[in-house]
Each structure stands twice: as structure tokens, then as C-alpha cells.
Amino acid sequence: MASIKPSVPKGTRDFSPAEMAKRNYIFDTIKSVFRKYGYQQIETPVMEKLSTLMGKYGEEGDKLIFKIINNGDFLADGGINESNITADSKRLLPLIAEKALRYDLTVPFARYVVMHQNEITFPFKRFQVQPVWRADRPQRGRYREFYQCDADVVGSDSLLNEAEFVMIYDEALGKLGLKDFTIKLNNRKILSGIAEIIDKSDNIIDLTVAIDKLDKIGLDGVTKELLERGFTQADIEKIKPVILLQGTNETKLTSLRDTLAKSEIGLKGCDEIQTVLDYVADFKLKTAHLELDITLARGLNYYTGAIFEVKTNEVAMGSIGGGGRYDDLTGVFGAKEKLTGVGISFGADRIYDVLDELNLFPAEASQGTQVLICCFDKEGERYALPLLQQLREKNVYAELYPAGAKIKKQMEYANNKHIPYTILIGSEEMQSGLLAFKDMASGLQEKLSAQQILQKLTA
């Protein structure tokens, strides 16, 4: 067989030990906050039925789902013939692929909730830390395989949940060392209200996609895009004050209520935002800036209430988290009663890139073996075993380099692995019972008994 150049698929990566230590630091930090707020972990399969995922993420999203081709002779088993193979790929797809890699954690969770609704106690608070896959073009901060850390609560329409998610973002990102980040808050009902006052409720997606781009293409760009999407100049004049809102969250809300006075749903959105802001004010944020941003739309078409997005202000990076409330997501899976849900997601890989760029990983994040026992021969190896076990019983991360290698080699190993201490066991040491204990950083070496070494390493 011809040898092939080893490589991984585009947009995927290997994680070496040093990277895994840092990644786990992020996962552990986020998980611990989730648990603290009462969320319990679940996992779902990496693949879902294609039918579970299709149609939940909009037209663009459907294209970005990784499909898994059927096993076996999919051409014959799918009943593919001349006529349907030349038909459009949309019809062909379900015949040759019935599974797909999950695109996010929210839709599989909705599927999970409906399947397990009889065994779940509501409100159900779950978190999930697993990879998701998107067939996107990779670029800075964008991968085809990446981890999401999701927390959702299903079966509670209280806006306290929204407020707690703001607090979770604040606590987790603050713990990770971020100093300056903004949690953007919006409400889909406000967007609906805006569409309503210009009588374009059917075009809400076009409307939100366009105004979402405000900070990128400016008012002129948005105007141009809206005109292209069938809005009139009069429409744009009506909603312009809303798009160009400025000032504190309070002034924005006042002005919004004014503009949306004729829209019942719009005012409801304002009330909801107000309630969340009030809750958060009682909690008191530690680090985060909380900002009402009505240009925040997000592409997902299942949000119905609150919408979140988190951005760091310290480095240029897309959003590092997002979420929102979805009232009818479980509906398409045939939930008996409508189950409302709200949730957030942390983009772990982007957070990693941010922390790495800002040098925010603490040294403890990559701690491994504390002490390596080096020996010269089989005899030393046997002599070392009881000490090795005692060290481990005291929870000291310890390893023994198997006998047979030169001491030089063993020391190099300790050095490369950044092991701070080594213990040398030779004939002299075995005779006296005093072992050579070396501090690798300083190079200092002293003769200590096994007991003294144990004490030193557990101090």
C-alpha cells in the first residue's frame, strides 16, 4: 500500500497533553459553575437522526450539517435509480443518509426532553459539554469540530432563569480570568414588535438578519440591505430610531416603549427585558457588562424570547457564547404540552483561543507528575515500589521509570515532562536507606529517608 501523508480533516485538530490540560481547566471551571447553579450533566450521541436535525437551523444551517452516508450498499438499499439520482440532492439526501453529526447541543436536548418527558422532573436543568460539528469554512476562531458547554432549563417560564444565566456567564468567565466582556441581551418579542409596527411580520427573518449587521456595515449598509429585501423607505424611517438606539439600558427601554407603543408583543418584550435587568441588578454582576442590544438577532430561528450573546472586548474574536429562550422547540418532536426552554452556550474553543492570547492560563492548569523515581537496575526498581505506592496513597502524582535506561535518559524524561522532583535509587541509597532527592529547578540534591521525602511532597 502506498504510504499516505498523515493529516486530519480540515477544521479538526489533535489536542496534545499540554493543550488538554488547559482545555480541561476551561471545562472544569464552566462545569463547576453549572453544578453550583443546580444543573446536572447529560450526554447525547454524537450522531442524531438526520430528520431530528434538518429544518431546525434555517436553510443555511441545513447545509452545514455533516451527513453520514448509510452503511451497506446505499445505492441499492436506498432504491436509487436513474430518475432520482438525477433529481435534486434534497430528495436524494434522505435516501442515502439517515444519520448526521450533531450541529449543536440544544436540538438534541429538545429531542432528549421529549423522549424522556415521563421520567423528568420539571423544571429540568441540564448541562452538556460535548463536541459539535459544522461543515463551515474554517477560519480564525472557527472550527469544524468544536466543543459547546450548554446549560438549559426546560419547563419554567420564569425570567429568573434568564437572570441566572447572566450570572453564570459573569461568574464562569470571570473565574477564567476575563476582565472585560459584554453580555448582550435582546428579546425576540421586541424584534417581532418592530416588524409589527411596519406591518412586515412575515419578513421578520429578513429584518433581523439585516439589522444584525449594523455594527459591521453601518446604517447605510443596513438601509441598502433592507431595500433589497423588500422593505420600503417609509418602513426604514419608522424603525430607524429603534436601530440607532443609544445610551443606558434604561434610556433604550424608554425609547423602545415609545416606538413600540402600538405593538402588544413589542411591549411585552420590553417588560421581559426590564424584569431580567431588575433581577440581575439585585444579584449584582462582578465583571460583565450587560447591554441591551436590539441589533442582536442571531441566525437561529427558534428563539422566541430572550436572546444572549457574549463578546470579549479584550481581543478580536467572534462571540464566545450565546443562547436564548425557545418556546416551541419540543413541539416539533411531539411533546404533549408545550415545554418552554431557555439556555446558554459557552464556545470552549474560542474561549481557549482568547485565554491563550491573553496569557490567562494559570500554571496549575498544566500540572502533571510531581516526582519521578529513577533507578539503575532491577534491584532498585523493586526497592522503589513500596515508596511509589506510598506516594500515590498520599495522592502524590508519582511515576517510576522502568529499570534499564541510563540515568541521563531518565533525567531527560523528567526534564521534558516538567516533573519538579526526582528520586535516585542506587546501591548506595539502598544500603543507607537515604535516597538522593533532587529538585530539578534548582539542581540541588539531598539525601533523605523515604519518610522525609513523603513528608516533603505532601507538605
Place this chain on the structure above:
RNA sequence: GUAGGCAUAGCUCAGUUGGUUAGAGCACCAGAUUGUGGUUCUGGGGGUCGUGGGUUCGAGCCCCAUUGCUUACCCCA
């Protein structure tokens, strides 16, 4: 899907208007040092210059194609 950039040692990269045998740093291996890493010194291995064509007396360098990576847009964590 649209547009740009890049591709030379394991890694990061030099390589002059096209001109002998393609270099450096790091990493790796060995020795200086038969009981000691990191630091220092000496030596060594390692390359189809992404791939395929073309121009030329001659191509790492110029032209075309192709593949891969990457950045931005769309969209998104």
C-alpha cells in the same frame, strides 16, 4: 457558495535579476560526562523545494493547472 494569501528539514522560516553540492534557529541522535536533566562545547542524521505540466542551456525562484492550508465575506461558538 464568493474573494485574497501561502506551500522549502519534525517545527518556525531564510533563499539576491533564474546560475555549482538548497541554508539557519529550534527539535532529534551521539560524544565531552561508565551515578544526574536543564546550561555549555563538539560532531551527526535528516529535503522528490505540495503535486503535475510548461518556458529555459539551466527552475526552489517565471507561466499554467491541480491539491492542501490559511484569511476575509455569507453565516456562526
